[in-house]
Amino acid sequence: MGSNILRRPLARRNARAIAWTAAAMCALMAPGASLAASAKPAAEAAASTLVPRDLLFRAPTYSELQISPDGKQLAFLHPLNGVLNVWVAPIDDPAAAKPVTRFDNRPPDGFQWSADGRFILIQKDVGGEEHNQLWIADPAKQSVINATDDPAVQTKIVKVSKKHPGEILVGMNIRDRRYRDIYRIDLATGQRTEVFRNTPNYIDVVADSDFNIRMGVRGNADGSSTYLRLDPAGPSEFMTIPLASLRNSKIFGLDAKGQLAMLDSRDGDKANLVSVDLATGKKTLLAAAVRADIVEPLLDEESGALLATREDPLVSEWTVRSDAARAEFAALEAAVAGPFKIAGQTPDNARWLLLETVPNRPDRYSWWNRKERTLVPLLSTRPDLEQRALARRLPVTIASRDGLSLPSYLTLPTGAKLGKDGMPVTPVPLVLLVHGGPWLRDDLAFDPQHAWLADRGYAVLSVNFRASGGFGSDFMSKGDRKWSETMHDDLLDGVQWAIDKGVTAKDRVAVMGLSYGGYSTLVSLSFTPDTFQCGVDLAGPSNLVKQVALMPDWWAWQRPQFVNRVGDPTTKEGAADLMRRSPIARVDAITKPLLVTNGANDPRIFPDQSQEIVDALKARGKPVTYAFYPDEGHVYAKDATNISFAAIAEHFLSKCLGGPAEPYGDDLAGSRVELKAGAAFVPGLEQAFKAAGSGVTAGK
Secondary structure: OOOOOEOOOOHHHOOOOOOOEEOOOHHHHOHHHHHHHHHHHHHHHHHHHOOOHHHHHOOOOOEEEEEOOOOOEEEEEEEEOOEEEEEEEEOOOHHHOEEOOOOOOOOOOEEEEOOOOOOEEEEEOOOOOOOOEEEEEEOOOOEEEEOOOOOOOOEEEEEEOOOOOOEEEEEEEEEEOOEEEEEEEEOOOOOEEEEEOOOOOOOEEEEOOOOOEEEEEEEOOOOOEEEEEEEOOEEEEEEEEOHHHHOOOEEEEEOOOOEEEEEEOOOOOOOEEEEEEOOOOOEEEEEOOOOOOEEEEEEOOOOOOEEEEEEOOOOOEEEEOOHHHHHHHHHHHHHOOOOEEEEEEOOOOOEEEEEEOOOOOOOEEEEEEOOOOEEEEEEEOOHHHOOOOOOEEEEEEEEOOOOOEEEEEEEEOOOOOEOOOOOEOOOOOEEEEEOOEOOOOOOOOOOHHHHHHHHOOOEEEEEOOOOOOOOOHHHHHOOOOOOOOHHHHHHHHHHHHHHHOOOOOOOOEEEEEEOHHHHHHHHHHHHOOOOOOEEEEEOOOOOHHHHHHOOOHHHHHHHHHHHHHOOOOOOHHHHHHHHHOOHHHHHHHOOOOEEEEEEOOOOOOOHHHHHHHHHHHHHOOOOEEEEEEOOOOOOOOOHHHHHHHHHHHHHHHHHHHOOOOOOOOOOOOOOOOEEEEOHHHOOOHHHHHHHHOOOOOOOO
C-alpha cells in the first residue's frame, strides 16, 4: 500500500522526533513543578554520566546492507562528512568500503542494486518534500546522475528485471502531479522513454519481467483498490482489495508463469501468503498466518522454494514452511542473540545476511553460514554505543478496557532497581511514546529514543493501540473513525497498566510522538489534561478537518482511505465530527507545558497545523515552545536537526519530570532551528541559542 501520511520514521530515521511546549507559569505545572524542583540536584549530578545525545541521535554508522547480485560486494549507508551516503565494499571486507555517492545535504531515502549489479538506484528528495528523485550511481566509474532532475517531480521504481539489466521501469508524475506515467530509463545515460501514458488515472501499475504493464490499480470512493488486468482487448476487473484489507495486503511481483505473489487478507483477518493466477484468477494458499500478519516470506535463492515466513505478534518469529529447513532454523534460532530479519542471501546459497535485535545493545548484522550452521557477527549498526550500558527493554501485553490485547514495549531506566516481578522497586517518571501512521506499529528493534529516555531516568512505554498495523485487519479497522476516542483509550489503558504495575505514578507521566503520535500528544493534553504532566508534539495535526481536506496533489488517491477511516470533511456532519476530535477545538482545556516542532517542507502535516495551535495557546497566555526547522520535512533527516531537537526536548522533560539533562554544549550549532515561541519556558534554551550563533531571534 502507499505511504502513511501520519507516519513514524523507519530505518535510518528511527529518531521518532520529539516535541512539545514548556511551562509559562509554575502554577500550571502543578505536581510536576514540585517534582522537578526536588529532583534538580540529583539531576545535575547525574548529567555527567549520561550517554551523549550525539551518539544516540546521529544516523546509524551502518545500515541498509544489501548484497550485490553477483555476491561479491556489499552496499550500505554510512556517513560521509556527517551525511549518510551509499558505500560499496568487498563482501568480506566492509572496512575497505568506498563511497559511491557524495550527497552533502540530505541522505538517501532508499536504494537498491540494478539487476546485474552494475548500478545502484537511489531515491532521495531535495529538502524533505518527498519528491523523490532517481539517482543512478555507477560504482565502477564513480559517477552519479540524477535521472529525474526536477525537484517538483516524484519518481517511483516500478520494475527491475534480470531480462533487462541495463534498464528499469519508473513512474513519474511529470504530466499530471496526481498520477504517474510509466517510463523506461537507460541506466547508463539516464535517458527516459515514455512507455505507458496513464490517462486512466491508475494509482499504481504491475509490470512483468519483460516490462509489459499487465495491471492497473484504480482507487475507489469507498477506499478500496481494484486491480484491472490490461489485456489487448481492453482492461477487465481482476480483483478488489477492500479498505479493511488494504494495509496488510501487498503484491510482491508477477513471475514468468503469470503467477502473482502477494500477501492477502481478503479471506480472513490475517495476511496470508498466496499466489494468484493472472489468467484465471485462481488463488493458491502458500502459507497461512499463525498469530499475526505475515510480513516477510523467505524463499530459497536457488530453487525459489518457500522456506519460512515471518510474523511479529509481539516478538518477531519465524514459521518454518519446509521440512528441509526445519533443522537449520532450529540451529539458527539457537545461535542468534534475539529476534532477527533476513536482510539478504548470497547467490551461491551459502550464507544469509541477518539483522539481529540484541538485548541491551544496538542492532547488528551477522552472517549465517548455512553449511556449517554457524553465526558470525559482521557489523554493529552503532559501534559507538556497543560499550555503553543501554536500557533493558521488555515486550509486554496490555489489556484494553474492552478486552483487546495490546502488544506493547516497556523500557526501564538504566540502573533502576528492580523487584522480583521485574518492575522498578520505586516508581519512576514515564514517557508514553506514541507511534505514527496511525497504521504503522512499534516493534522490538533498537530505538534511540527509548535508549535515550531510559538513560535519562525515564521508563518508556510504546503501545500498539487499535489501528496499528501487523496484527490483522480487524485490529486495524477497530480504529476507524475512533481518533481521540477508543484509540486514545488504549493509550490511557497503557498508562494505567504502568501505574498499577508500580512502574510510575499518576503525577509522573509525559507523552511524546511524531505525526499521529504528535496528534495523540495534543489529544492527551486537551482531552485528558489531568493524566499527563507535559507533552512533546512533532508534526502532529491539530485540525482534522484541514488534515483530511488538504493533501498534496500526489496524495489525492489516498483521500478516500482517510475519508472512510478518519472522517469526511465535505459534509456538514463529517466536518463537525472531525472538529470535535481536533485538539484545536479544545485549546482552553490545555494547561500543561507543550513543546511543538515542525519542518517547513513537511508535505504530510503542513506547518500551519503547528502554527495554529501555537498561536491559540500564546493568545491565551499558556506555556508553549515552538522549534521550527526551515530545511526539514516530515521526518527529520539531518543529524544536526535530530541532535538539536533532542537537546531542547531533554531540557524540557527535565523541567517537567525531573530527570537529568546533558548540558546543551554545541548541540544547537549546525542546525537551522528557529525558536518561534516560548524559548524562555525551557531551562537554558535562550542562552544556548545565543551561544550557538545561529543568528535567528528566539521567539517569546
